Amino acid sequence: MITKMTHVSIHVLNQDSAFDFYTNKLGFKVITDVPMGEDGRWLTVCPPDQPGFEIILSPISKSMYSSETAEMLKELVSKGTFGVGLFTSKDIFATYEELKAKGVEFTKPPRKEFYGTEAIFKDDSGNWFSLAQLG
Structure with missing residues (x-):
């Protein structure tokens, strides 16, 4: 029986830039950062209050995919094709203003929905996420 999920992988175009975005803009903590040969590094982060769940910032490499597939995947990611997940906040309006001030791009400002208040960033x-205050 499956008991929980501990890791999820997000394709990133540049690990150094992703490291900066997730740690300095979103305020995530680095869990693991070790070299992985030619393909970058094993880099995982987590939201500060959720240390048991790691987000793998995974580069799109030609050792994992064919050259053609890697290029297509990079194009799809950069176009904002993938909605990757949902993060929550206790005060979405304050979090929205804080992240906007740090340069995070929002495609939808906080708006009341049937399940709570949601913004999209x-x-x-180019990966997009829902930011929600549920309830």
Whole structure:
């Protein structure tokens, strides 16, 4: 029986830039940062209050995919094709203003929805996330 999920992988276009975005703009903590040969590094981060869940900032490499597939995947990521997940906040309006001030791009400002209040933002690669205050 599956008991929990501990890691999820997000494709990023540049690990150094993603490192800066997730740690300095979103305020995430680095869990692991070790070299992985030619393909960058094993880099995981987590929201500060959720240390048991690691987000792998995974570069799109030609050792994992064919050259053609890697290029297509990079293009899809940069176009904002992938909605990767949902983060929550206790005060979405304050979090929205804080992240905007740090340069985070929002494609939807906070708006009341049937499930709570939600905003949508993009990471530096183009992946988009929901930011919600539920309830």
